Amino acid sequence: MGYLGELKEALRYKEVRKWSIFLLAVMAIVGSYMIFFAYENTYQEFDTFKYEIAPNETLTPGEMAIPDSAQKVYTGIYIDRIKSASLKDNIYSADFYVWFRWTGDRNPGDNFQVSSGTIEKKELINNSTHGDEKFALYKVSATISDNSELFRFPEDDQLLLLNIQDKSYGRDELVYVPDNESSENIFNVVLSGYHYLGLIVAEKPLYYDSAMGNNIEEDNTFSQFSAGMFFSREELTVLLFSLIGSFAAVFAALISLTIPYKNRYTVSVSALFVGIVNMVLITGLVPNGVISIAHLISSFGLFIIVLTLLESIAYHRFEYKSDRFKDKGEKDRVKRYKKVSKMQDKVSLIILATGYFLIVSTIIIIAWFNPALNYLP
The missing domain is CATH 1.20.120 (Four Helix Bundle (Hemerythrin (Met), subunit A))
Structure with missing residues (x-):
């Protein structure tokens, strides 16, 4: 039988x-x-990735529109290295170069900050003017708190975000325009246990749902430049x-x-x-x-x-x-x-x-x- x-x-x-x-x-x-x-x-994790790297597909055209009053700042980034990273503790440290090209009186290099992070060192490498266009290149060392998406562990992909915004100027005054072409050549980025796939840069509005003690009604929307480093598990x-x-x-x-x-x-x-x-x-x-x-x-x-x-x-x-x-x-x-x-x-x-x-x-x-x-x- x-x-x-x-x-x-x-x-x-x-x-x-x-x-x-x-x-x-x-x-x-x-x-x-x-x-x-x-x-x-x-x-749900994929939707989070999508919001960070493709905000134009998750936000309305009206939300993504650049205000007429805003000064455009063409922004690019080069990640030199990741010094340390702990996905369990949701923190990593990196050295990177960031540059700004703009025309106008608002200097984006004076007050930029790393969102959810601390700038440990900021060094002005190049500051020049070509006609009406101004250029500034900075080398920055920072420690960033980043929410690691670990639900899919041990098959997870990681998106390490490095977000830059201005401390003073709102989005109606200054808007970052990603320099995609110059920001794509990155070779020295290593995250143990993962394979580096590439970099995506994007700009999105960041709204603070608080007046922060200011009784004067103001628009608390800022422009945020996001650099997302994609990593994937190499194998099973x-x-x-x-x-x-x-x-x-x-x-x-x-x-x-x-x-x-x-x-x-x-x-x-x-x-x-x-x-x-x-x-x-x-x-x-x-x-x-x-x-x-x-x-x-x-x-x-x-x-x-x-x-x-x-x-x-x-x-x-x-x-x-x-x-x-x-x-x-x-x-x-x-x-x-x-x-x-x-x-x-x-x-x-x-x-x-x-x-x-x-x-x-x-x-x-x-x-x-x-x-x-x-x-x-």
Whole structure:
């Protein structure tokens, strides 16, 4: 009899049918929730990327329009290096060059600042005038607080943002115009564990929803020049190594369904312990309070391990009934419960292994593809 034939025979027993329906139901409910959760949070992360690097697609033409009264400042940037970075602590330090070309009386070099950051050193390298056009080049060292998008860890892409704005002039007085051509050649940017994909520069209005103690009604909208450095995981190695404990634990728990019930509890409980340890290790790799794809996969692995323990308990119950009827000399019932216990193990192994593979694969695929990368030059 082939494996498919054995499966059909197993479903003839009502105990196996009921247990199979239970497994399929809980796998469908939990798996669907996790897939939906992964999809919703992944695309929310993509929307954040899109707002930062393509504001013209997320804001209205009216919001992006340059006021007639504003002085245009053509702005470019060259990232010299990332000195240090901690995605877990949401902070990085960088050296960069920024230049301004403008015509008018408002000097953008006097009062520019790095949003959500601290300028540690600012050095004027070049200051020149060509007719009515003025030019200034600065070398800057800064430390920036940047919210790392780590929900998709360990398949995450990172967008390190460097935002510049003027402290004094609002958007109706000064607007940055990105110098895309001169800002694209960057070679020395390295972020450990990631592959550098490119730089995108953009300008967007930044509105402060506060008068900051000023009773005079003013427009608190400023022009913000954004430089986004895109990084991507080079391969699936990080995914494999960060979740290898969980994968091994699930494999061991599933294999336990093929061994005698007296020994399988040790294997399943050990697998549960390994899965919990893997979860703790993953939690230590991301900021506090962050739930990641790795957490979802590891949690689902723990769920599978718990179901194998429940199956072992059911197996033990059938073996107990078989032994009881054996003492009474009821050979037919002994044979039946022996058969049911083995068949239920086989059906459980098929359902759990297939469900785990499909659901985990779906979560990985959802997180792997980032449509925001289409905006890279």
